[in-house]
Amino acid sequence: MNKRILLTGADGQLGQSILRESNKFPSFTFIPTDQHNLDITNPQEVSNELDKIKPDYIINTAAYTNVDGAESDYDTALAINSTAVNNLAVECKKRGIFLVHFSTDYVFSGKKKEPYNTHAKCAPLNVYGKTKWLGEQAILAINPNGLLIRTSWVFSIFNTNFVKTMISLASKKEELSIIKDQIGQPTSAHDLASFTLNFLFQNQPTGLDTIHFSNKGICSWHEFASEIIYKSYDLNIIQKKPLINAVTSEVYPQKATRPKNSVLDISDTETRFDIDIRSWKDALDDVLVLISKAKQESING
Numbered sequence: 001m002n003k004r005i006l007l008t009g010a011d012g013q014l015g016q017s018i019l020r021e022s023n024k025f026p027s028f029t030f031i032p033t034d035q036h037n038l039d040i041t042n043p044q045e046v047s048n049e050l051d052k053i054k055p056d057y058i059i060n061t062a063a064y065t066n067v068d069g070a071e072s073d074y075d076t077a078l079a080i081n082s083t084a085v086n087n088l089a090v091e092c093k094k095r096g097i098f099l100v101h102f103s104t105d106y107v108f109s110g111k112k113k114e115p116y117n118t119h120a121k122c123a124p125l126n127v128y129g130k131t132k133w134l135g136e137q138a139i140l141a142i143n144p145n146g147l148l149i150r151t152s153w154v155f156s157i158f159n160t161n162f163v164k165t166m167i168s169l170a171s172k173k174e175e176l177s178i179i180k181d182q183i184g185q186p187t188s189a190h191d192l193a194s195f196t197l198n199f200l201f202q203n204q205p206t207g208l209d210t211i212h213f214s215n216k217g218i219c220s221w222h223e224f225a226s227e228i229i230y231k232s233y234d235l236n237i238i239q240k241k242p243l244i245n246a247v248t249s250e251v252y253p254q255k256a257t258r259p260k261n262s263v264l265d266i267s268d269t270e271t272r273f274d275i276d277i278r279s280w281k282d283a284l285d286d287v288l289v290l291i292s293k294a295k296q297e298s299i300n301g
C-alpha cells in the first residue's frame, strides 16, 4: 500500500518544489495542504486532519519566513514556527508519524569563522531565527521519529525569492547595492525537495536526526546577485545589466540583524547519505533555464 505524505505549507516555494518532484515517487500518495485548508496553528484542525488522512509522514514546509517582518510580529512568528511545530511533534509522537521539518541557518549567530556543523551552538540574532530555533527545541524535547533539516538561502522557480527579486530589480534599476559582508550557501528548493523525498523513499527511518542541507559553494549576497544577473542576461531573461555595488551591512541596514557567516557544514550529510551535493551555481543554472523557458512561453502566449 502507498505511504501517505501530508504536506503542509504546500503553496510555499519548498512545498511547490516537493509537489513538482512528487510524480517521480509513485509509491507515495501526497496530500498537499496550506493554511486555507490546514492552518498548522490550529490544533483541532490538525488533529481532525490527521484522523482523516492517517499519514505515514508529515513534511512540514509551513513557516513564517518573512525575516524582517518577524521583528514586529513576534507572536505570529512564534505561533507558526514554534507553538504549531510543538503540536505537530506531539501528534507525530502519539500517532507514530515520521516528521520531516525544516529549519534555518539563521539559528546561528554568524560569529564563527568556519562553517556551522549540526553540533554547533545556536544563538539566533533575530526573531525569525529565534522562533525557528524554539521550534527545533520543541521537536528535540518531544522526540518523535523525524528528520530536522536546516537549510539556507533558498531559491526556486516558485514564489518570491532572492533570485527572482534580483531579476525583477535588474529590469527596473540602473544600479543595485548588495551586501558583501554576509556569507552563506544558496540552496535550490528543487534539490532540497529531491533529497527529502529520496531520503523517505530509500530509508525506513526511525529515531530523530538533525542534518544540514544546502548546495555547495560559499558566497556573499553580492556574489550571488552578480551570478544571477550575469547569467540572466546571457539567457535573455533580462535585457540590461545594472551596476552591482558591493556594500556592507552597515550601509544597507535591515530590520532584522543577519549573521555575517551562516555557512552550513554539509559534509556530514554527504558522507552519511553517500551523496555528492552539487554547487549552487549548477543548481542556479537549472532554475534560470526554467525561468527563461517560462518567460519565452509567456511571450509566445
Ligand SMILES: NC(=O)c1ccc[n+]([C@@H]2O[C@H](COP(=O)([O-])OP(=O)(O)OC[C@H]3O[C@@H](n4cnc5c(N)ncnc54)[C@H](OP(=O)(O)O)[C@@H]3O)[C@@H](O)[C@H]2O)c1
Residues within 6 Å of the ligand: 008, 009, 010, 011, 012, 013, 014, 015, 034, 035, 036, 038, 039, 040, 041, 060, 061, 062, 063, 064, 065, 080, 102, 103, 104, 105, 132, 151, 152, 153, 154, 155, 159
Ligand atoms: N526561504 C528561505 O530562504 C529559507 C532559508 C532557510 C530555511 N528556510 C525554511 O525552509 C522551509 C520552507 O521555506 P519556504 O521558502 O518554502 O517558505 P515560504 O515560501 O514562505 O512557504 C511557507 C508556506 O507556509 C505557509 N504558511 C504560513 N503560515 C501557515 C499556517 N499557519 N498553516 C499552514 N501553512 C502556513 C505559507 O502560506 P502564506 O504564504 O499564505 O503565508 C507558505 O505557503 C521553512 O521552514 C523555512 O523556515 C527557508
